[in-house]
Amino acid sequence: MIHTKKLTMPPDFSIRQIPSLYEEIQSLGREEPLEIDVGNIETFDSSGVAFLNYLKKNFSNLAILNLHGDLAKVLELFPPGTSSKEIPSPKPSFNSFLEGFSRRLTKFRDRFHFFFVLLADEIFHSFQYILKRRGVYPGEIMNQLFYMGYNSFPIVSVISLLVGITISITSAEQLRNFGADIYLADIVGFGMVRELVPLMTGIILAGKIGASITAEISSMKVLEEVDALKTMGLIPEKFLMVPRLIAITLAVPLLVAVANIIGIFGGILVAQFASGITPDMFLREMFTVVGLSDFFIGLFKTVVFGWIIVVSSGYKGFSVERGAVGVGIATTESVVLSISLIIVVDCAFALVLY
Amino acid sequence: MDGIIQASDLGVGYDGQPVLQGLNFTINRGEITVILGQSGCGKTTVLKSLIGLLPPLEGEIRFFGESVDYKSEFSLQSLYKRIGVLYQSSALLNSLTLYENVALPIRMQFPGMALEIEKEMVTARLSQVGLQYNGDKYPSELSGGMKKRAALARAMILDPDVIFCDEPSAGLDPITASGLDQLMIHLKELFGITFVVVTHELRSIEKIADKAMVLKEGKLHYFGPYDDLFNLDDRFISTFFLKDGKQ
Numbered sequence: 001m002i003h004t005k006k007l008t009m010p011p012d013f014s015i016r017q018i019p020s021l022y023e024e025i026q027s028l029g030r031e032e033p034l035e036i037d038v039g040n041i042e043t044f045d046s047s048g049v050a051f052l053n054y055l056k057k058n059f060s061n062l063a064i065l066n067l068h069g070d071l072a073k074v075l076e077l078f079p080p081g082t083s084s085k086e087i088p089s090p091k092p093s094f095n096s097f098l099e100g101f102s103r104r105l106t107k108f109r110d111r112f113h114f115f116f117v118l119l120a121d122e123i124f125h126s127f128q129y130i131l132k133r134r135g136v137y138p139g140e141i142m143n144q145l146f147y148m149g150y151n152s153f154p155i156v157s158v159i160s161l162l163v164g165i166t167i168s169i170t171s172a173e174q175l176r177n178f179g180a181d182i183y184l185a186d187i188v189g190f191g192m193v194r195e196l197v198p199l200m201t202g203i204i205l206a207g208k209i210g211a212s213i214t215a216e217i218s219s220m221k222v223l224e225e226v227d228a229l230k231t232m233g234l235i236p237e238k239f240l241m242v243p244r245l246i247a248i249t250l251a252v253p254l255l256v257a258v259a260n261i262i263g264i265f266g267g268i269l270v271a272q273f274a275s276g277i278t279p280d281m282f283l284r285e286m287f288t289v290v291g292l293s294d295f296f297i298g299l300f301k302t303v304v305f306g307w308i309i310v311v312s313s314g315y316k317g318f319s320v321e322r323g324a325v326g327v328g329i330a331t332t333e334s335v336v337l338s339i340s341l342i343i344v345v346d347c348a349f350a351l352v353l354y
Numbered sequence: 355m356d357g358i359i360q361a362s363d364l365g366v367g368y369d370g371q372p373v374l375q376g377l378n379f380t381i382n383r384g385e386i387t388v389i390l391g392q393s394g395c396g397k398t399t400v401l402k403s404l405i406g407l408l409p410p411l412e413g414e415i416r417f418f419g420e421s422v423d424y425k426s427e428f429s430l431q432s433l434y435k436r437i438g439v440l441y442q443s444s445a446l447l448n449s450l451t452l453y454e455n456v457a458l459p460i461r462m463q464f465p466g467m468a469l470e471i472e473k474e475m476v477t478a479r480l481s482q483v484g485l486q487y488n489g490d491k492y493p494s495e496l497s498g499g500m501k502k503r504a505a506l507a508r509a510m511i512l513d514p515d516v517i518f519c520d521e522p523s524a525g526l527d528p529i530t531a532s533g534l535d536q537l538m539i540h541l542k543e544l545f546g547i548t549f550v551v552v553t554h555e556l557r558s559i560e561k562i563a564d565k566a567m568v569l570k571e572g573k574l575h576y577f578g579p580y581d582d583l584f585n586l587d588d589r590f591i592s593t594f595f596l597k598d599g600k601q
Contacts, residue, residue: 134465137450137458220447227407228445232459232508233434239462 004033013041013048013071021051030061039066044074053080114319118237119311125238126245135235140243148209148244149251153258156204160259163196164188164266172274181275182285188267189286190294197259198298199346201252202305206338210313213244214334217317218327226318241314248306256302260295301349305342312338356383358418358516358548359404365412366396366403372411372572373399379567379577383515386542386549386562388580390594391569397552398442398520400569404550405439405518406430418515435463438509440519444501446493446508453489456480456508463512479507483537499530506537510547517541519551523558535561556595568594 005028010017028034036055041048049071055062057080067075129136171187217240220226229236264286271277277285316334320326357380364377373396381387389397402408404415409424416422418436423429446455456476460467480486483503493501502522509517519538523531535558541547553559559566563580570590576583583591 135462138461138465224441224443224445225447228439228441228447230407231405231434231437231439232462233431234462 004035006035006037008037008039009041011040011042013038013044013051015045015047018047018051025055025059030059032061034059034062035065036062037065038071039068041071044071049074049078053078056080111319115311115315118241118315118318121237122241122245122311122314125235125242129238129242129246135238136242137239141246144243144247145251147212148205148247149254152205152208152251152255155208156201156255156259157262159200159204160192160197160263161266163200164192164263165270167191167196168267168270169274172270176275181271182277182281184267184271184275184277185282185285186289188271189264189290192263192267193260193290193294193298195298195346195350197256197263198301198305199342201255201259201302202309202342202346203339205248205252205255205306206309206335206342209248210309210338211331211335213310213313214317214331215327217314218320218330221318221320222323222327237314237318241310244310244314245307248310249303252302252306253299256299260298297349297353301346304345304349308341308345309338312341357381358383359550360416361404361413362416363413364400364403364410364415366399366408367411368399368408370411374569374572374574375412377413377574379574381516381548381550381565383548384542384546385564386538386551387565387567388559388563389550389552389567389569390554390559391575392594393554395569396572397554397569400567401518401520401550401552405437406433435512436515438512438514438517440502440505440509440517440522442521442524444493444498444505446501446505448493450492451489452485452491452493452496452504453480455493455504456489456511459508459511475511476507479511480504482510482541483507484533497530499526499534502526502530502534503537506534510541513545514547516548516550519549519553521553522551523553523555528557531555531558532561538562 007024007028009021025034036052038052052064052071052075056064125135128134168184168188172181172184175181175184175187217226220240226236226240229239268279268282271282272279313334316330316337320330322329359379359381361377361379365372365375366377367373377400389400391397399408403410406422406424414421415424417433422433446452447458450458453476456479457472460472460475476489477486480489483506485500485504485507488496488500488504493504496504506517506519506522522534522538526534538549538551539562542549549562551558551562559580565578566576566580566583567574568576568583568591575590576586576588584595
């Protein structure tokens with residue numbers, strides 16, 4: 001024998017009552033006929049309407065009794081909806097996989113192309129500016145030079161000092177085991193000048209300057225400032241990027257020179273106190289290994305890293321999409337891209353130069 | 355009347371997907387043409403296509419009798435020397451003062467300009483928009499209405515033949531918006547500047563429009579004198595205007 005189960009809804013059919021009613025309904029099961037009496041409802045809200053719609057959609061054994069008044073009208077106005085999750089989607093097939101793969105490949109090709117076009121454009125525009133002195137806002141190169149050079153000086157100095165100290169401490173311990181303490185000067189000098197200072201300066205500038213370039217350019221793009229520059233007859237890529245490219249080319253040699261001195265000073269401090277090597281001995285030994293060419297190689301590497309930072313950041317800034325969210329994503333991606341490219345190019349330098 | 359912008363079979367859209375097709379219109383010198391339609395109908399898309407920010411998908415646009423090649427940097431540069439654009443967000447450069455923003459086109463296009471002359475030009479434009487005492491302020495220190503007026507001063511600084519305005523009254527109170535409308539009428543009458551304005555502010559349309567371009571469902575629904583709009587027996591147009599009780 002089939003028993004019809006009955007449930008009467010309370011007068012207050014609102015969000016406070018719905019959780020307990022939901023649990024009660026679930027416990028009644030879906031096999032036997034179920035009658036929901038809504039005749040007592042005095043007040044209801046959208047959660048009550050959603051609850052009844054849910055029941056209609058999911059309980060085939062359900063009958064709603066005594067539906068009248070405002071609740072009936074609202075249910076008529078807002079029938080059970082179809083959520084986007086329930087819209088039948090085509091089953092993933094090999095063809096759709098290939099289509100998706102092809103789309104991504106095309107997008108990657110376009111981005112790759114844009115990156116190199118931007119790089120070539122910037123080199124061209126920089127030379128054009130140097131020759132003709134047009135297309136860049138007056139004084140902007142000095143502003144950028146101040147920001148990239150002077151403002152980066154403290155952080156680059158502190159990091160170089162700490163790296164110099166760290167590399168000395170870790171090397172000194174090992175060298176002492178072989179009675180080769182004096183070679184600490186060679187390791188610190190060569191390592192700092194050729195490798196660590198360029199790499200650390202590049203990474204610091206990628207975080208500090210690269211992020212700021214991307215954030216600035218992408219915000220300008222979102223706020224139509226880049227479009228405004230275009231329709232004023234300017235070339236935004238030149239107007240915004242050339243001062244930065246020239247400024248980083250001028251700022252980096254100064255930063256590297258200072259970072260080398262401070263990093264080596266950190267090594268001298270450790271050598272003095274940990275191994276008893278005097279500064280004079282340290283420098284004399286260091287200069288037997290480290291020559292001027294090493295300094296210039298380090299310098300050249302850092303300048304290349306600087307260009308990578310500016311172009312990568314500009315590339316991410318100019319290709320921003322989706323408003324404010326896009327600005328955040330582009331900024332993060334530009335730092336990741338700059339640091340990754342710096343490490344790849346550094347590896348290439350190591351293969352070529354050693 | 356002197357046709358300053360002519361579009362023939364123009365198709366505009368994004369990523370190769372057309373939003374509007376088959377647009378044919380001629381905008382005359384010294385007129386204010388208002389582009390209107392429902393949200394998302396492609397008003398700004400048409401404007402961006404006219405100014406080359408979104409190259410047309412098909413058809414031809416002629417400015418001052420010459421066909422514009424939107425793929426040619428040279429052709430665009432020639433166009434940009436004769437037009438000004440007022441953006442919805444004002445698009446003033448935040449790193450520059452108001453004076454520097456207005457002077458920017460002079461400094462970039464004519465780097466040899468004497469500072470005294472530049473000052474006269476910028477001050478005159480700032481006075482015309484009522485901002486002569488705010489030249490040393492940065493955009494972040496200005497109200498929305500002041501930014502719009504400053505952007506208009508920048509758009510006018512090189513005496514363009516046409517000024518394109520994207521939602522100039524958006525986000526402004528009725529009094530400030532009315533002041534901006536009055537300024538456009540004043541500039542049109544005094545300097546013969548042609549305006550192409552995207553807006554759906556009915557009060558503003560009534561005040562400034564000489565011509566109307568109504569867009570609907572991917573097509574040009576109406577293009578002609580604004581006053582003739584109301585002689586048409588057209589449900590869309592009557593709903594667009596009359597439902598608001600303005601006529």
